[in-house]
Amino acid sequence: MARTRLLFACLALAAPLVPATAQAAPLPASGLVLSVRPEMGTLSTTQLTCEPAGGLHKNAKAACDGLTPVDGDFTKMERAADAACTMELNTTKATLKGKWRGKKVVFEQVFSNPCEMRVHTGKVFDF
Template sequence: MARTRLLFACLALAAPLVPATAQAAPLHASGLVLSVQPEMGALSTTQLNCEPAGGLHKNAQEACDQLTPVEGDFRRLPDSGALCTMELNPTKATLRGKWRNKRIDFQQVYSNPCVVRASTGKVFDF
């Protein structure tokens, strides 16, 4: 009995010594690295976190909102219906990371940057 009280007393004294950093930032269930590389143009790369939305992506919340109903499969996003020129500038879109802890590694070449954005909504609009 005395041992139990001593143990509880030690724990009570040690509790304030636990660093405040023990409450770390929330883990993201989905973290993606996206890049767009036009044949005639510069490589653009960003990071998108979802659940909660964040990262360096300028449209993080909108991109996450679009990815959620399709379970992170941006290929299932509805086409925006935007009109694009018939410019030929092959553009590779790459997405790597995880969506709800499932690994994703995908790349696709589109005819130009406008078609990338029209086909993927806010996901590749960064």
């Protein structure tokens, strides 16, 4: 009986020293190249990494927060309900290429103007 108590006492003291093996596996890397090409304007490009948010994108955290619920597909993002844009015609192409959680992604969508693009994509293409 004394041996059993001694064994349990040793195990209790040693438990904090054993590294946890049931940790969640890290998500595969998400590295994206984003570009915006307005018909009347210049091409803009940046890099975005998510999980953790970073890269050259000036709003990296907000952009990643917008892409996460749609699994990296900005074409599935919902239009901001309270936003309004002018009727300006300046077709603008938004492109996203790279890897999202280890899977190759390529998405592209054309909007009637830069304002409409921002309304539909939040901070993703605000760089």
